[in-house]
Amino acid sequence: MADQPKTPLLDKVHEPADMKGLSARDLRQLADELRAETISAVSVTGGHLGAGLGVVELTVAIHAVFDTPRDKLIWDVGHQCYPHKILTGRRGRIRTLRQKDGLSGFTKRSESPYDPFGAAHSSTSISAALGLAVARDLGGRPEHGIGDCIAVIGDGSISAGMAYEAMNNAGHLKNRMIVILNDNEMSIAPPVGAMSSYLSRLYAGSPFHEFKQVAKDAVRFLPPPLQEGAKRAKEILKQSVMGGTLFEQLGFSYLGPVDGHDLDTLVPLLRAVKTHAEGPVLIHAITKKGKGYGPAETSQDRGHARAKFDVVTGEQAKAVSNAPAYTKVFANALIDEAGRDDRIVAVTAAMPDGTGLNLFAERFPDRVFDVAIAEQHGVTFCAGLAAGGMKPFCTMYSTFLQRGYDQVVHDVAIQRLPVRFAIDRAGLVGADGATHAGSFDIAYLANLPGFTVMAAADEAELVHMVATAAAHEDGPIAFRFPRGEGVGVDMPERGMPLEIGRGRMIREGTAAAILSFGTRLSEVEAAAERLAARGIAVTVADARFAKPLDRELILRLAREHPALITIEEGAIGGFGSHVAQLLAEEGVFDRGLKYRSMVLPDVFIDQASPRDMYAVAGMNAADIEAKVLSVLGVETLARRG
C-alpha cells in the first residue's frame, strides 16, 4: 500500500512530555521534521547551524527517554541547542533567535526550566552536571527536584582542561551522572590535538558495525515491547567491549561508540542507561556536523555559523559594509610584520578562522599554533615561546581570554615576558550577546604592572598597533579591536611603531575635552559635529594607550578645559578609572575639574545589533553629546534619537 501521508508530529509536540507515547517510527519522523524546522529557522535568523543539525537525533532521544526538566540536560557551549529549544516550548519564538528581545543563541537559565544551566563558553557542562548531581544526592531543595544530570559535550569542547578537571572529580565522587560525548570530528575548524586523534582511534578501532548489528539483531528476539528497551540495552551494555578507555580509567562506564543519528540504537541505549547506570557514565556518540543539509555537510566548517541564507541554494546574505573587517586588517598586518621578522609566531585556541590566523597559516604554516580549546594552556604556551626568544602573538577573543587570566598574571605579567595579546571582539559583539561581550579586558589587563594596553580607534590605527606590538620587547603588550568592519579610513602602506604612552589630538576646542580609548572615537567625532552645530566647540583626543597613560596629554586637557570626559568600550575599572586615579593623585579635582567617565553599564547586555547594544549602554553619538551638555549644564530639549 502506498505510504500514507504522514501526520505532522512536530505540531503536536509542545514539550517533551508530548513525546512519551511516540513509537520508534514516530520518533524518526519527528527528528526529520525537527531538522527541517531548524534549517528553516536559521535560514531566517542566521546563527549556529551545523552543530544543531548534528544533534537532532540525540535531542529527540534524550527528551523521549529522560524526564526533562526534572532530569537536567546541559548542552556544552549551547550553540547546538536550537532543536532543544524547539522541542521545549520555544518553537513559536525560534525565529527571534539572537535578536534584540529575542531568544538567546545559547542555553540560558532565565529563558526556560529546560535550560538548567547557561552556556556559550565551552567545556563547562560536565562540571555543572556534576554539581547538580551532587546537589541532588545531598538532598538539594525539594523544589529543585533533580533527577538525572546529563551533559552533552562535543569532541572539540572536551579538549579543554576544564573537562578533565570535571571528569577527574566525577570519577572520584562516583555520583551517578551521564556524559554524552558528541563526536563529529569537528571543532569550528577541523579538530586538533592528541585527544582528537584518540577519539578517532576509539571510533576506528571499535566493533562499531558489529555493534550496530548486535543492536539491530537484538530487536528480532525481543520479548514484548515493554521489555524492549531493557533487554536490548543490556545486550548493548554488555557489548561495550572497549575496556580500558581513557574515560574508564577516569572512573566512567564507557559506552560506544554508537551511531548518534540512529534512534533505534540511541533510544534503547539511553533507556538502559537510565535503568541500570550507577556512577558516572560516558556515551560516545558519533555524529555528523551539519547532518541532513547538503550546503552544511559539504562546507569546510560544516555550517558552524551562517548568516541568513536561501534554504534551497545555501547562499548566504552578504555583509553590506565595504570597509575591511578588523580581523582581516589584523591578519594582514601581522603577516606583513612576520615577513620581516621570523621570530613572530601566532597562537589561537581553536579559532583560526575567527581570528584571521587561517590567513597567517597560509603564509607561515610552521609559525602558527592551534592549541585547541585551551586558552589557559595557550597563554602559558606563549609565555614559554617568549621565554625562548620568540615573539608570540596570543590571538584570542576578549571574552575567551578570560579563561586564561591567571596565566596572564602568573606566567606572563609577573615574569614580564614579552607576549603580544591580539584581542579581537573587544567591546559589545552583537548576536552572541552577553556571554561573548569583550567588556572586561581593559580592566583586567591595565591593572597589571608592566603591561602595555592599547586600543585601536580605527583600522589604520590597528595596523600601527600590530607594528608597535611586534617591536615591543619590554614586557607584555595588548591591543584590542572590535568585531566587524572598520570605519573606512585611508590605510597606511605599512605599520609604524607608535611611541609608547602617547595619545594623539583629533580636534581642538575650548568648551570641554573628550578623551576616547578605542573605536568609540567615530561616535565621539559625530557628537563633536552635533555640538559644533550648537556652537559648542569641544576638543577630541585619541588616548591610544590605557597603560601607560599619556600623563602630559591628560593633564593638559584637564588644565585647558572646564570639563574632561573619557569613553571606552569596556566596563568600569578600565581606562577611565586609571585617568581618574591620575587626576586625583595630581590634585586636579581639587581645582574643580568636571570629570565624567563613559563606560559600559553595570549590567550584562543581551544580544542585539552592536549599535542597539551601545544604545542600551548609552554610548552612541547622541549619548556623548548629551553627556557633554549635561556636564556643561546646558539645558536641552528632549534628546533627539
Ligand SMILES: Cc1ncc(C[n+]2csc(CCOP(=O)(O)OP(=O)(O)O)c2C)c(N)n1
Ligand atoms: C572557552 C571557549 N573557547 C572558544 C569557544 C568558541 N567555540 C565555540 S563552539 C567551538 C567548537 C566546539 O566544538 P565541539 O565541542 O566539537 O562542538 P561542535 O561545534 O562540533 O558541535 C568553539 C571553539 C568557546 N565557545 N568557548
Ligand SMILES: CC(=O)[C@@H](O)[C@H](O)COP(=O)(O)O
Ligand atoms: C559559539 C561560539 O562561541 C563561536 O562560534 C562564536 O559565536 C564565534 O563568534 P564570531 O561569530 O564573532 O566569530
Ligand SMILES: [Mg+2]
Ligand atoms: Mg565537534
